[in-house]
Amino acid sequence: MFTWFKRKQHNGYLAIQAGTGLLSHAELSWQNGRPNLASCVSRQEDGDSAKSWGVFGGSPVPVGVVLSAGEYQLLPIDAPPVPPDEMKMAVRWKIKDQIEYPVDDATVDVIRLESGAEASGKLLAVVAHNRVLKKYMELAERAHVNLVAIDIPELAQRNIAALLETPDRVLALLSFTPQGGLLTVTRNGELCFHRRLECNPVELMQQDAERRTVVFDRLALELQRSLDHIERQHSGWRLDKIMLAPPPVVPGMADYLRQQLYLPLELADLTALFPSQLPDDADTLAACWFALGGALRREDKAL
Template sequence: MQRLLQTMNAKVNKTSGRATVSLQSNGIFVALVSRSAAGNPVIDRVFSHETFTGNSLTVLETMVQVEPLKKYRCSHLLNAGEYQLLTVDTPAVPQNERKEAMRWIVKDMLDFPAEDATIDILAIPLDKSGPIRSTSMFVVVARNSIISQRQKLFETAALELAAIDIPETAQRNISALLEPEGKALALLSLNADGGLMTITFAGELYLSRRMDITLVQLKQADLFQQAQLHEQITLELQRSLDHFYRQHHEMQLSKLVLAPMGQPGADLLVYLDRNLNSPVELLDMATIMDCSATPELLDADVQQKYFLTLGAALRIRST
């Protein structure tokens, strides 16, 4: 059984760039990103096959024939409903036994047998200047059947799958490019699956919260509904920020950044700026990534469409 998050195939020997393939409800989205020691990451290419009704394999095989996917280390991004992210206390066992110990710790939190789960873990660093307390870990859990299905999809399409990622780690990768030195950063994104807020510090994920509000809801809302949605988002954000302050009061949060959302993001920014007790900014991906080869990404709506796929393609670490 393979692991999530970790590199999965040691034989993969590609360019320094990464290709991430995301199977979403409205299509297949791909981002090709290269990184160098100096300068911003370069977006080499983004492309998609949207609103398809056919077989994912057929679409992916066609993409492989016309796009340079095989030149890149390939990763796959799971959707929100295809895994669970749990936070638990770190078990008092040797490090090499933690992952298997987690299987039994989380078994009562799952709606399927733990034996049928693919599990990986992600440490939440202990604040050296903070109070003494038990350390915690994120536990990522997905059904074996989903992981096997995706591995088979890539294998049949003649693509070597190097890693499987989740939205939280993809968003963490983007947040790491935005963090002021010595300060934490909150990042909120919205898409068809809902909202995702993360807080990172020194490139590490410390907090993750999901929201049920979708970008489609914001786009389709009238003025009254929009005000209600903005109020709900603000309340959930403030609760999450308060929780972070209680747990990590020694860290200073620099600001909240809104991921690209087009006009709904601009409207939300105005509301949050008036009602949230934290500085708020709207992200333009062109300020942290080189979009010279992909001018279409200068549009905020296109940035939103590829946001998490690009985040996963920024992977430079083993988790």
């Protein structure tokens, strides 16, 4: 996503998920085309953020930050009919009336959606206020962190989905983290669809069984509507199943969704992807979920 610095050749990558009261990170390298996870840790963020980030400082390993949900916007748009080198400028002009601050105060990037022949030319404009990005750039400088990119959760989850996909098949991946629920649909490593779901597993754990059932009902309905929308928009695509990851921290959620959805729901086997250093604790894994996906980041493709 937002990249300002040319990444020097390095086999490792570290991603930080911040802004949720927790400081979560994952570091990995690639060996023979497979990710080798070196660490995956979450802890309470120190009041002095630069001090917290200091543990990542002084290392040549490139670092990326995954923004929290409230720190950016995703705006679906039709691709402007301009050459690739003019795309971002054209998108800035197109979305200027859709944001609540002057477009000159925004940093804009673009994701081209994998949409097939039936709905080509669809883009997602990724918009963040300059002060949000400046905050992380200054924090990295104070902590001597080799910051090279700033990412978003939707692309972090896409990176994990790419490891779970079957070539040329469509994968729906559903996650629940302290930020809520996120459904992504991907094909051949590219994002096709995304939807935020209002379901905080930490808060839901504190509810009684009756309240949980109400939330489960609403969640199942939102998922079903999303799946129906995808099949209407892309009649040539076939969704065989939904994968759920990281492991749900709310008892009964997976079983309830299995009963309500017409597609099979499977728990993703993350230990097959990351045989070592994966947290055993479901809460820690959920907190590190987007950091884990961010650490899988490869160089962005050109539009």
